[in-house]
Amino acid sequence: MDFELTQEMKMLKEMAYKFAVAEVGPVSQECDEHEKYTPEIRKKAAANGLVGAWIPEAYGGSGAGILGNTIITEEVSKVDMGIGLNIVASGFGCESILNYGSEEQKKMYLPPICSGEKVCAGAYTEPNAGTDVSGYKARAVKDGSDYVINGNKMFITNGTICDFMVAQCITNPEEKKHNSFSLIIVPADAPGITRNKIHGKMGIRASDTAEIAFEDVRVPQSNLVGKEGQGFRQLMHFFDITRIMVSGQALGISEACLETTIKYVKERTAFGAPLGSFQITQMKLTEMAIRIEALRGLVYKAAWLIDQGKPDYTLAAMAKFYGGQTAVFCANYAVELHGGYGYIEEYPVQKWYRDAKILELYEGTKEAEIMTIGRALQAR
Template structure:
């Protein structure tokens, strides 16, 4: 779909691709092996203006829109799924809610430095007993005088250990029907009572920081409530709709990276006196991979375009996230198959792409949840 990209979008694609190839790719194996988040790379990502791509210039961004941002996610994901995930989460989940729902004062104080690349943001939604059932949030925030006092626990939170700003969801009361009111509250890093650890040993996306947050009598000014205190649940549903576009873009990037490795290997590897790319069994695998990647990319671009146009995009973002994540796992698996025994070895990297891709069927709404979202959108 390159032919339809604007000049600005093509420039962003070229710039991010060059950066990813020269600066991220050489570190990818080490970051995965050591389960290491690279502060150096994210400093560079900030310097290049990538953390502000979708936000208006008045808030420190470049105003390039969601398609350009999805392109950047794809290009980073093509070389390192973990770095791609942390980048996607910083923008879609960390900074975006402040842009969507924050007051002008909050945007000035928190969003501007984030969009300028002066720090990362994180979004604390998932809890040990409230993953897909986000309405089951147990973290509580009580208004005491002019402050919210927050108590609870969050798990599997991307970037929290390195974030400047963490937005957490918490129950702040009951509505007229007796249901929990869930609000989003901005908690600056270093706030007393907030303990962040990274105790997880993960299968994939190991270059991404994943943290546990414990909140014990954490006090923040009541002005830190994000938007309408009674609409936190709707706010994070909208945030997740946007985040699904970036996860789908990341899936396309991972699949593209694995496909390119498999194609190059098939042309070099000889069996029975011929390159294995001359065998129909391998050709059909590669043809299916190329076709499915292109289909997924077009779904990502459509959802991103709808979002940029201010049109409803919840169904399309679920389409894109579901199809692209499952496509990425299939494609990475086939890339290993084409490599044969070499594909099972870490140095050939396609096994890392498969491990990284699995998370995309789980995070930001499992495949099962995406099917529920789609079912509701089509009137079931």
């Protein structure tokens, strides 16, 4: 059993962090304050092989696998999770194209993602159905050689800046619920699409989030991903994979909280002694460090197993659940140990505190992860 990263992965890890410090760090506060998306950083990241790194070289990616992509996510999230999301999630939804799409679809849609030229969105969540994937209502009705799509989507990452999206729609309403859905590729500029940016998010404010409406949107039936009626299963597989990306975000932001706080408590004095000399401070740092070390093992193993062709999606759900908990825990302690300074924008811990909470909400709430894990345990 070897817990050491390969030399290639170590180099990728170092390069991703240096890129984030140099390119993301200087604009982090401005983008957070003004909810500013960062296309120029996405394109620079693509030139360095950091976009769509999980995509095989045959389709324009760097072929770094899920582990490599997770490491990139970890490192950029140490600096800014929102801008980091603009980099690592610019192909969000394309996982289904790679796994289930036709060869023509893969060649058409994946290379422009990796080059930074185009952006994808996963149009899944709806105003009244998030975790309840089987409760989605958007419909795609056949008309000649086309699908005509009607419905609404909510909280869509990359929603207003994407070039195309992969949408979950009901195509076979007469079938049982889980056999009624299909994934369909929809050009973002198709007539009948209305996209509105959601303003005022608590965190990840540099990431674009939108509400999308489809009104008689017409797309060719050749845009179907895989087989009709398989959309629910395809989407579950998608979440099984992207949960690991989210847990990588959690690992990165937790590590940033710890390292920044260690530096602060060594410099800050209270009652005539360094803040770090007090046992209660050491307890908090220790608890953060233990949780981070445990999380790293979960995240890296879950990612590595997928690359080895032996995926353990229950482990991925564990990483996502524990990742959200750990990030919120570490961000909270970071603010506490910074005291009043942790509550002002001059110090990044207040931003990390705001950013961390989404990790318990998107890509499956922590309650959904409990259901996934609990069912798997009882199915043994």
